[in-house]
Amino acid sequence: xxxxxxVIGFDLGGTKLMATALDRSFKPLASxxxxxxxxxxxxxVYQRIKTCISDxxxxxxxxxxxxxxxxxxxxxxxxxETGVIVYTPNLHWENFPLGPRLQDDxxxxxxxxxDVNMGLYGEFHFGAGRGFKHVIGLFPGTGIGGGLVLNGExxxxxxxxxxxxxxxxxxxxxxxxxxxxxxxxxxxxRLAIAKEAAVLAAQGEAPWLLKNAGTxxxxxxxxxxxxxxxxxxxPIERVVRRAARYLGVAMGSLVNIFSPEAIILGGGLIEKxxxxxxxxxxxxMKKNSFTFMSKNVKVLPAALGDDAAVMGAxxxxxxxxxxx
Amino acid sequence: xxxxxxVIGFDLGGTKLMATALDRSFKPLASxxxxxxxxxxxxxVYQRIKTCISDxxxxxxxxxxxxxxxxxxxxxxxxxETGVIVYTPNLHWENFPLGPRLQDDxxxxxxxxxDVNMGLYGEFHFGAGRGFKHVIGLFPGTGIGGGLVLNGExxxxxxxxxxxxxxxxxxxxxxxxxxxxxxxxxxxxRLAIAKEAAVLAAQGEAPWLLKNAGTxxxxxxxxxxxxxxxxxxxPIERVVRRAARYLGVAMGSLVNIFSPEAIILGGGLIEKxxxxxxxxxxxxMKKNSFTFMSKNVKVLPAALGDDAAVMGAxxxxxxxxxxx
Numbered sequence: 317x318x319x320x321x322x323v324i325g326f327d328l329g330g331t332k333l334m335a336t337a338l339d340r341s342f343k344p345l346a347s348x349x350x351x352x353x354x355x356x357x358x359x360x361v362y363q364r365i366k367t368c369i370s371d372x373x374x375x376x377x378x379x380x381x382x383x384x385x386x387x388x389x390x391x392x393x394x395x396x397e398t399g400v401i402v403y404t405p406n407l408h409w410e411n412f413p414l415g416p417r418l419q420d421d422x423x424x425x426x427x428x429x430x431d432v433n434m435g436l437y438g439e440f441h442f443g444a445g446r447g448f449k450h451v452i453g454l455f456p457g458t459g460i461g462g463g464l465v466l467n468g469e470x471x472x473x474x475x476x477x478x479x480x481x482x483x484x485x486x487x488x489x490x491x492x493x494x495x496x497x498x499x500x501x502x503x504x505x506r507l508a509i510a511k512e513a514a515v516l517a518a519q520g521e522a523p524w525l526l527k528n529a530g531t532x533x534x535x536x537x538x539x540x541x542x543x544x545x546x547x548x549x550x551p552i553e554r555v556v557r558r559a560a561r562y563l564g565v566a567m568g569s570l571v572n573i574f575s576p577e578a579i580i581l582g583g584g585l586i587e588k589x590x591x592x593x594x595x596x597x598x599x600x601m602k603k604n605s606f607t608f609m610s611k612n613v614k615v616l617p618a619a620l621g622d623d624a625a626v627m628g629a630x631x632x633x634x635x636x637x638x639x640x
Numbered sequence: 641x642x643x644x645x646x647v648i649g650f651d652l653g654g655t656k657l658m659a660t661a662l663d664r665s666f667k668p669l670a671s672x673x674x675x676x677x678x679x680x681x682x683x684x685v686y687q688r689i690k691t692c693i694s695d696x697x698x699x700x701x702x703x704x705x706x707x708x709x710x711x712x713x714x715x716x717x718x719x720x721e722t723g724v725i726v727y728t729p730n731l732h733w734e735n736f737p738l739g740p741r742l743q744d745d746x747x748x749x750x751x752x753x754x755d756v757n758m759g760l761y762g763e764f765h766f767g768a769g770r771g772f773k774h775v776i777g778l779f780p781g782t783g784i785g786g787g788l789v790l791n792g793e794x795x796x797x798x799x800x801x802x803x804x805x806x807x808x809x810x811x812x813x814x815x816x817x818x819x820x821x822x823x824x825x826x827x828x829x830r831l832a833i834a835k836e837a838a839v840l841a842a843q844g845e846a847p848w849l850l851k852n853a854g855t856x857x858x859x860x861x862x863x864x865x866x867x868x869x870x871x872x873x874x875p876i877e878r879v880v881r882r883a884a885r886y887l888g889v890a891m892g893s894l895v896n897i898f899s900p901e902a903i904i905l906g907g908g909l910i911e912k913x914x915x916x917x918x919x920x921x922x923x924x925m926k927k928n929s930f931t932f933m934s935k936n937v938k939v940l941p942a943a944l945g946d947d948a949a950v951m952g953a954x955x956x957x958x959x960x961x962x963x964x
Contacts, residue, residue: 462897464897474899477897479897482893485810486810487809487886568820574795603820606803
């Protein structure tokens with residue numbers, strides 16, 4: 317890439333689209349955001365993605381510069397080899413050739429990987445994971461996303477490795493994705509916390525929460541959970557601490573499995589309740605792993621926030637362009 | 641390596657030493673076995689290892705051939721970069737420079753890795769794992785060993801990755817290594833089966849076992865467990881099926897984590913009770929992983945038996961010699 321070239325990193329989320337143009341030293345040149353509006357259907361979402369990129373290309377900061385590639389982080393099950401989104405229920409896409417279509421429409425190289433991998437790769441190169449070789453990412457949110465950077469590269473296995481939210485921690489435990497039970501996600505995601513919190517609110521054990529958010533688990537989001545604790549709903553704090561301990565147990569298993577240098581924790585819950593999460597997870601991780609392995613593992617909060625996936629996607633497409 | 645060169649693959653176990661000389665196409669030229677006799681102490685064990693190799697070098701089949709390297713699979717915590725065995729309680733070694741000493745004594749290149757990694761690497765190149773890129777190994781025995789071949793190479797993380805027996809499957813479950821609880825090993829190893837079997841025998845629920853092996857868990861080994869089932873001790877079969885299901889649950893988590901092509905199962909329990917293990921593990925694996933990931937995973941019994949580690953060690957040292 318020359319001084320005048322740039323790439324676009326794109327984060328395709330269920331609720332918002334984010335695109336950033338970056339020069340060859342990954343300095344952001346311009347950004348664009350739009351709502352995803354998944355309800356409009358798959359083709360409409362694609363057109364919004366296209367407009368989001370076109371708008372960026374048209375912006376004055378980019379005049380005289382040449383777009384070389386697009387790196388895209390997307391949700392759901394996808395095929396990073398072919399650029400096809402295999403299945404994303406919330407975007408109404410099935411076998412949607414996102415990569416090939418963008419490649420045709422913008423006449424540049426496109427790479428596609430899942431948003432969690434892209435986010436972790438961003439953290440690995442530009443954020444909390446800088447300087448390491450083996451880094452694991454865990455992102456508790458509505459579900460729990462996971463990603464693996466092994467030997468400095470995103471590890472994909474035969475395609476969609478890194479589903480760390482679906483490790484079993486309690487055989488026969490609460491219901492999880494598909495027919496799984498007792499998975500990390502079923503025990504420690506925002507929804508897992510919200511369901512316990514809703515019951516406590518309904519039982520009159522969490523008065524602030526009941527008054528301010530009610531008992532609809534859809535309304536009991538990370539910010540509300542943090543506020544409920546701040547405002548004295550003690551039982552909610554116990555629920556979150558238990559969820560954090562489950563996360564730490566999974567981290568212990570991951571230490572024994574991968575012997576990583578660092579584990580990066582990100583997402584809404586960690587952002588709102590960092591101290592609580594750091595305390596509980598590290599303690600549980602150490603209790604559930606070999607001391608000679610865990611003693612050197614750094615547990616770090618994600619550093620790039622919303623920009624992580626965009627940065628990781630930009631880095632990945634740049635590397636692919638360089639290899640050519 | 642020329643036609644006249646050979647390497648030695650060595651499997652250093654707690655009870656026996658096995659060494660095989662192999663030519664450059666991995667055809668075995670000669671083998672040697674000795675008891676480890678760990679009770680004699682660390683230096684005595686080293687001298688037996690040395691003799692085991694010297695005897696092999698002296699054998700007539702190897703006359704006129706030239707030893708180029710030694711690949712060694714060892715137990716415990718070790719540093720494959722430096723060749724130092726950091727800690728193996730049952731061999732009385734602490735920070736023992738096994739690799740460097742062999743290198744001095746035989747004046748050839750030596751590589752050291754843990755015996756489970758070497759065994760899996762043997763299966764990967766010459767046995768059940770041939771033709772795959774991402775292979776996971778699980779070896780339930782007295783404990784449960786694990787190994788990872790990712791992108792065609794042994795994955796070590798910062799050193800001792802692949803401790804798959806120490807994944808947590810039941811928070812607060814039975815006691816495991818160090819301060820861990822509810823690990824795969826604590827739930828599904830030969831000792832985990834033996835402790836339940838011993839209680840059943842003591843309670844009169846497993847008459848054949850009680851009569852033929854008693855209630856000492858040290859005597860309730862894989863062969864005895866299999867015979868007890870064959871001879872009608874139904875409750876013992878239930879215990880083993882439960883252990884196999886735990887193994888399958890762990891395999892499900894590993895599918896979600898790694899998206900591998902194959903999982904290889906080996907060790908005494910699998911050898912003696914292959915049908916039972918294949919049936920229960922595959923079922924539990926499928927229930928505890930995403931269908932789109934598990935449907936393509938091959939679950940295979942190990943094919944090389946006792947020779948796996950020796951073959952893997954020979955392959956690994958050969959590759960290191962080639963790279964030079």
